[in-house]
Amino acid sequence: MAKKMKLSDITNMFAGMDVEALEGVTIEGDIEIDLGGLGGGFDPMLAAALGQESAVLAQHFARIAGMFGYPVGFGAQAAAPAVSPALAAPKLKDIISAKFDVANIAEWTTQIQEVPIGNTSADGGSRGKQVMLGGEKALPFFFDAPMPNRNQVTIDVFDMRIGLAKAVKENYDEVMDSPGEWAKKNVEKFNADMITIHLISTDPLIKDTSPKDAAKTVEEVLQAVDVPIAIGGSGNPQKDPEVLAKAAEVAEGERCLLASASLNLDYAAIAEAALKYDHDVLSWTQLDMNAQKELNRKLMKQCNVPRDRIIMDPTTAALGYGLDYAYTNMERIRLAALMGDDELTFPMSSGTTNAWGARESWMVSSPLGQDSDWGPREYRGPIWEIVTGLSLALAGNDLFMMMHPTSVAVLKQITQTLFGSIEAEPVDIANWIGAEV
């Protein structure tokens, strides 16, 4: 079986084949090597003996030969020439086997509260399905404990035509005068898990729509779609409590998410409406974990809101505009909760739409001359919203209030991939270096 062969023979052997790798390599002299058997690894002593380059080359040939079915192998026994010890690296002789092991985090003892949104007929509502948030026992997508509920996306609807970034507006222009149609489009075309109806026209500085009229819009949306809904005010702290209370009344029994209770308005009135008419409360604070604890405490202790009706919005700042604070605030809240701080063990919600406030998401070009070209803005905006949302998903956020359909689709794809529910053809990445892109 064993037979002597020269490198030049090997070269000749492959001369007729289309083996590009051999071009440009010169082999000086004929070096005898022993092709002593089939198995056998590459030997560093031999490498030293032959000189690095030819050894590497020889091994390379061996691999190609193997590929083409030639019986080739190297043995050190025949490579007798004196080995210069300086050239040999005896330490790289064998793999030192090691076992990898890592422990789960022992301090994560507490489960995040599960909070449902939306009542189906079984619970006295008219929603077609319920959305379940929370329930985590580890940071999102971590191996320590599987995540029980996937992330959910609620797409915004406004109760009046408003100014939106061009890339967003294109998708909604024809439905912007009808909240019902708008909501329908979000669900049917853009795969929204939920709808958020923002009653911004109630702001005294905008249209000062009365709570009663605003409530009609809520009814319209509830009729138009059967997904669970969130109801947002205008952000006016004087008026929001009565607007949300009225909306809660007309949506009685539907278990909507009332957005939001905060420390600078009459949160008790909102909590009361939630309890009276069977809704959840969004507890909103501004990038301040201690304020978040305080508000949650007040909702629970002072207003008697049960734990399974509280969701937190610790505030979302856009990528490049404070996302570092928003990210770390959420991550700290979630870590504290997992370690047992029961004033923080609630699912979280993000106003991801805030990403559209970043100039990078909507401006035609950079206002600063020295920047590299910003490229087409229609592609910048959606990815800004995606990266803002995805970052917070990794920090522990559960529910995303979003706007651009592409952003919704991509955020769902990645969060569900990490969640583990996306099957895909396995991709062989072994040859990424040579792959055409």
Added chain:
Amino acid sequence: MKINSPLEAYKYLPQTNCGECGEPTCMAFASKLIDRSGKTENCPPLIKEKKYAKKLAELDRLLAPEIRQVTIGVGEKAANIGGDDVLYRHKLTFFNKTKMFFDVSDNMEEAALIERVNKIADFKKFYVGRNLLLDGVAIKAASNDPAKFAAAVKKVAEIGLPMIFCSFNPAVLKAGLEVAKDKNPLLYAANKDNWKEVGELALEYKVPVVVSAFNDLDALKSLAKTFAEAGIKDIVLDPGTYPSGKGLKDTFTNFLKIRRAGIMGDTEIAYPIMALPLTAWMAGIADPVSASYWETVMASVFTIRYGDIMILHSMEPYSTLPEVHLAETIYTDPRTPVSVDGGMYKVGAPDKDSPVFFTTNFALTYYTVESDISANGIVCWLLAVDTDGIGVEAAVAGGQLTSAKVKDAFEKAGFDLKTDTNHNTLIIPGLSARLQGDLEDTLGANVKVGPMDSGRIPGWIEKNWPPKQ
């Protein structure tokens, strides 16, 4: 770091309070060592005096970051990766921002190659007082031809960015090293088939090297351990980056496990991790914008969860802009203050006819407005109103920005619109438009609503300034 209180570091210092380090006491210096803002080499006695040699060595060992720091490239542009001590940024801060290397192939046309490398080198995105940049070039030996590879390396090396040599063929890597001997490139990669030869190259040329084992942490750790025992210190880990489905989830898990083990003290795997988001382009996504989005999504996941260096493909601004911003986001030191001091700031040398703006004292808002104004040569007064470090829109919503607060800020700054300007006019952020009426009453001044984004101030000024009375 094996210690976490200044007292523990103090034990190893000379304790003479000589002040040569610039700190008043050794204890103060010890605190800087612990928060990693100071280094032992800044204490001259400790470095120079023989009697402290043992203590210095021990202290350096105790202070060494859990994750090894590895340098790629040379000189000013050299890329440092790794060096972390924590799993969550709020526990200290993350060190050495994730480095973004972009791919080129050795079979590209020369002109295209040079154009792409220059594009990588020239990328610039201004962000609060600095420029965000791209970090290096990953040269793929697509040809698998040593000569072709060496030729490409030679061209890329001239531009001066740090390089990664990508080939599993040791002969190719060697050819590259021969023409870039003093450039300290990162070798990608040693795997179960070629580890001896690639390890030899790392030793011979004294360059950092990636060990690669796809989705096999035992094998990865074995390679790293083998190399470490052979005296190779600068190791980077490649557990494989799968672009979709369960493969991507496994990859995510691998990154988490490796970094957790490293921070928890498993020194055999405590090395920087490489992510390969460019495998997004192998996932069968037909539309290039979608493929590019997916690459950015993968880059984002691994910027947040422990990727220290990555190889990327898309150079579209809609990829690079979010990528560099996210790395900056995650690696910004959370200990730096959120806010600037409230008060009146001058942009240029304003006089009584110059416009007066206000914004909040949230550092990001303030610096954004300031750079937009100054970069466009507008001379003005800029009042930072103390909103507890909250941005304009949120502060209006949350009640931290009210007309009373603005009035208070003017009073504290000792600036009176009536006497310190000729126009008695204040320009307010578009996002605080709802305060206009209130402010007019409270200040007794003309209040004009400026643009929603400070990037549009130049255009606004052109149209609206000086104010028509």
